[in-house]
Structure formats: structure tokens, C-alpha cells
Amino acid sequence: MSIINLLTDFGYSDTFVGTIKGVIIKINPQAKIIDLCHNIKPQAITDAAFCLLNSFAYFPKGTIHLAIVDPGVGTKRKAILVETKDYFFIAPDNGLLYPALKQQDIKNIVEITNPKFFLKPLSTTFHGRDIFAPVAAHLSLAIKSQNFGKKITKIKELKLPQPQRQKNELIGKIIYIDHFGNLITNISKKFFDRAIKSSEFTICFADKKIEKISSSYLEKKERSPGALFNSFDNLEIFIWKENAQKILGLNKEDIIRINIK
């Protein structure tokens, strides 16, 4: 049985995702299709890259991760298939896969060009249906990567924004806001620990200051913001049982500073 894991910005209002599933099971009725998420903001390649990075490794070996956030659909941007030690990845070549692939041993990169595996007629607006889905489905039938096109050696790079250290200050920013309104920064636990060691520190944002990392959401019972390292190991600002984004009025790209004493 083959698992195909879908990540798109297609939303839940139309039949785009459902149609893709129809195409897949028409080719491989045994395919097991998982919805990683379809509410990536339209064309938000960086959000999709961040989401894929933080979840791909929780899937079984052999999973085909099919990620479609594709503002360049219908143009000459490449469609790629990447085979790593444990997984397959299929996506438009726009950087989406780059952060997840950087963590893995890459075995093969193929530019998807073989029209034998495409639906006909080929639309210019829905390669999810006409190229990506049928390629993923055929791949799930154990067709070898090299059948889908020619080998290439490079893919488009995309670097997720990194935090900076300036003297006694760490400067990060909010890079993702989840459904609960938690504000996820680009400050990783590793980066934080290396800089802070056993020093005292103050996390500053808006007009708030936090001097302690909480061990859980519930530790901050009153309606004041806390900070903890979340399930991605990123520093996250939260308010217990509340929507921190709404209450604090913060947004993506807003700066979080950590002063080291």
C-alpha cells in the first residue's frame, strides 16, 4: 500500500482537492491519501515549506509527499520529483521542498517532463489535477523515478528566515500563526540555548516582557502572555485558552527580541 500525503493551498470550498483524489484512485485504487493540510494561504510558498518541514518525518517510510502551492502554474517553472533515503517528494520547483530536503539524504532529483503520465488535454491552470496527481499515483504503483523525466542536480532554494544575534540581543520574528492564535517565531530551541546558556533574559514584543520559558500552556493561568518551545521546537508566544494574535495584535513578520543580561 502506498501513502500519498497532500499539502496544498486549494482550500476546502471547491472540488480541487476532491478531483485530485479521484485522479489518484483512478490510477491506483489502493493508494492511501492523507490530507496534511489544504489551507495554506493562497500562493504562500514559505508557509507551505515551513509546514512540510515540521511534519514530513512523522509519516511512514516510502510516503509520497505531494505539495502544491504553485503561483507559476502553466509557465516554464519546473515540476520536480525528489527521492530521498526515506521519502518521495513531488512539487513545483519554487523552493517549497527546499527546507525539508536540506534535512535529508537526496538520492535522485527528476524534472517531471514525460507526458505519458499526464492527463490529456493538459490545462494551464490545474497541474495538480493534470500532472502532479497522476505522477504521484503512478509513482505509488512503483514506477521508477527516472521514468518521469530527466535527472537534474539543482532545485530552487528557499531559506526560511533565520534569527540574528547582535551583541546581547537575539532578534527573531513571527513566521507562522496557528489556528489557536499562537505566535510561532523563527527562534529555535537550539539557537536559544546556545545563546542564552544559563543567563537571565527578557523576551520583548509589543509592550510586553517575559522573563521565563513556560513548560506548558497552563502554567500561565491568568490572561497574560507566556513563551514556550512548541512541538516544532520553535519559541512560541501564547495566552492560555485565548487567541494571542487577537489579544496582542501581533502579526506575521513582527519582531521578537530577547535581551540577554
Added chain:
Amino acid sequence: MSIINLLTDFGYSDTFVGTIKGVIIKINPQAKIIDLCHNIKPQAITDAAFCLLNSFAYFPKGTIHLAIVDPGVGTKRKAILVETKDYFFIAPDNGLLYPALKQQDIKNIVEITNPKFFLKPLSTTFHGRDIFAPVAAHLSLAIKSQNFGKKITKIKELKLPQPQRQKNELIGKIIYIDHFGNLITNISKKFFDRAIKSSEFTICFADKKIEKISSSYLEKKERSPGALFNSFDNLEIFIWKENAQKILGLNKEDIIRINIK
């Protein structure tokens, strides 16, 4: 293995869809259930008909398409099962199936009346759970259509709005707006090509004019609207990487005119 493809206006906030799936797999644990879409606007039969029309054929032969948008639930409107050359369709008889069925060879139409296949007690507000889901599940176990009720010959008609030609003008309208804000008209490529041939033309809407069909979204890089034939082969107004609906302030039912020179 049997595929049941669900299209409803039940949304994602309640347990309606999940409960239907429970009912189905209780009867046929091997059923493979696909979510075509559950965000059809409440009671929007025409939207559902348009969505089904544009996606049913991407599914494997033998798929049971179960479509529930049912403002008449609990009344004497019929529940129908239609067997075509390649598929099964189950829905309330309110026109929802009509556009998709017009494209197919119909083998059987059955009015679903056999209470043997219904859940008891039968509610008056949730026939999705009590009638449609168990009938689809039993059908997926290869029970013959005729067991579910008596043959009928007619179903309710529903015609999707058609574009008109008046002298040197084509008059269409926006009939669907997708998650990205793309404005999908009822002007098909076939209708357009037949009328325009090699003439020059101007597509007019709001205070905008477009004189060319784009081959992809990206062709219009600046923030100005473009027009192309989309993956349904309908003329679509778009703005690359933007929400055309919001920027142009257009809505469903708004008129699109094409002047032929």
C-alpha cells in the same frame, strides 16, 4: 473495493459529514470514501450541480457519487439513484444531478423508497445520515439498483445558465467564484471559439477591458486582470497571485460582455 464520493453543503463545523462516514463504514467497512467537497453554500443546488458536472468524470468507473444539498429534506421530494454507463449517482431529486447526467448514458433511474435500507428511527432533518448514506453503502456492497425502489423515467431538470449571443456581442455571467477569488463565467471555450473565430474581441466587465486570452495566470504579472480558459474550459477572470473578486468587487451573477469587432 467501492468508492463513495461525497459532495454536500454540510460544512466542516459539525459532525454531519463524519457521522455519514460512520454509517457507511458500519455497513461496508471496505468502502473508500472521498470528500469531493462539503463547503457548497447552504442550499446552493446550482453550485453543487456545477461542481459535480466538472469533476465526476475524474473518478474511477463504478464510483458512487453521493451528493446532498437538500433544502427539501423531510418533505415529499424524491430521493433518487441513477445508474449510468460508468457511475452511480445518489441525491435528492432537486436538479442537482441533471447537468452531470445530461453528459452520460443513463441505464436506470430508481426512486429510493425501500425502508429496508434506511436507518430507524428516520429523522426528518438528516436524510444524509438516515437514507442517503445507508443506501450508498448498501449499493457499494453490490446490491442492485432496483432493490432500492421503483423505476422512474424522469428527474427534475436544472439548467445551468447559458451565455447568449446578440449580434456582435456575447453576454455571459459569473457563475462560480473559487477559493482564490477567480471569477468563473458560463462562457465555455467551445461557445467562445464558435462565435469569435479569428475576430478581434474585447472582454468587458466593471470598467475593465481585456483584448486577449492569456495562456496562464503568470502571463499577467502586473496587478491587472487577465482572462483565460480554466481547467473546466470556462472563461475565467483572474489577477495573478491576487483575489480578483475582492480587487474587482465583482460577484456571482455579474455580467461579462464580449464585443466582437
Added chain:
Amino acid sequence: MSIINLLTDFGYSDTFVGTIKGVIIKINPQAKIIDLCHNIKPQAITDAAFCLLNSFAYFPKGTIHLAIVDPGVGTKRKAILVETKDYFFIAPDNGLLYPALKQQDIKNIVEITNPKFFLKPLSTTFHGRDIFAPVAAHLSLAIKSQNFGKKITKIKELKLPQPQRQKNELIGKIIYIDHFGNLITNISKKFFDRAIKSSEFTICFADKKIEKISSSYLEKKERSPGALFNSFDNLEIFIWKENAQKILGLNKEDIIRINIK
């Protein structure tokens, strides 16, 4: 084949639900995962309890109901596994399971403590991924309940709000509002029938009065509110083809009175 039925407040915007599915199928590739609903309002334990109560019994015997609405994640609140005559339930011990369990024969309650079944490292913010999903997956492989921790005898209670009778008046309230804007009260058909018998009555809310129970939505064709017993057997205020919540301006917790003549 084992069925795992998911009910969460994780929403559809992030990869939380998809990641949980990855974890499950990595442990049991044969698991059949159903999405009961993921749009429970953040931390709304009572809503989740109401949704589970009204849907669990539609699933096949042996289904593992995994319900995660967990404001206490990362604290000492227990994680529990409950085995009933027909089902398994896994959830944080915060009352969520209580109303559904009250209707069933309980065979075993286990506090989930065996770290052998947890992902490592264990986060403090996403026990859905690190504890609940892997436990459900291992349970679906027929591991016995007692392997997951020690037996306990009590779980946290949560009582859904009950209607009251005061002389010739029944006093209920709106406890749930569905996707269509239907206003679902806590007045069950049983409670109503016992109190009303064959008397005349008036249902009062806002400045409206209803003197009759409709048998279906369509019975009230004009744009005026009706009342019926819905598919959960709760009294529901509706407006045919309209959003009663928006039109009537009512909300959860608002009072509905029934005067008995």
C-alpha cells in the same frame, strides 16, 4: 481493519491533524481514519462532548474514538483510555467523554501512562501527536487496554446543561448552533413530551412565539422561524433555507421558554 475516529479542535489551517494521521499510519498502516470533526471551537470541551454524544453510536463496533480538546495539555491532567461494550475512547480526562460514556456499559478505564507507546521526545504542547495518536494506533493493533497504564475507576464528570420545569413553563437554552445557523436547544423530545402531553404550548424566544412543532424544515416556507425535533432529538429553532442565528440574532446560552397552557 481498525477504525480510528478523530474529533478535535485543531482546525483545518495547520498540519496538526495531518501529522496525527501520519503518526497513526506509521504505526498501523491498515488503520482507517475518519474525521468526525476538527472545527470544535478552541478549548470548547462541552461542544466536543455534545458532538461525540450525538454521533459515536453511528460507528462500527470496535471503533476507537479519539477526541482531543485539551486546554490542559502538558500538565498533570490525565490521559485516559476507556473500553466500553462496543467501543474504545481515548481523550484527555477533562469531562469530554463523560456524556457519551454515561450511555454505555464501561468495561475498563485506564490512565495512559506507559511511555513505551509515546513518541520521543515528548512535547508539552502536542500530546495529540506524541501520546494520543500513537496510543490509538497501538490499540488499533489489538494491544490490550491494560498495557497502556493502570486501571482507574473514576473520570472527570461533565454534565451538559439540562432544561428545567417551573410550574407551567419549561426553561431551556441554546447549546449548539450548526453550520446552517440552526439553533439547537437542550430540550429533548422526551423531556418535552413528558411535560407537554397533549396540552397546547407556546415556544418563546427573542420576541417570537411558535405554537406548533413542524415536521420538516420546508413546512415553514415563509421567512419565519419554526421549531422541530432534529436528528439528535433536540428541539431546534430554524428558518427554512436561511440562517436563523443571523436573522434572529440569537446565540449560545440564550434562553428558550415553553409556556404550557
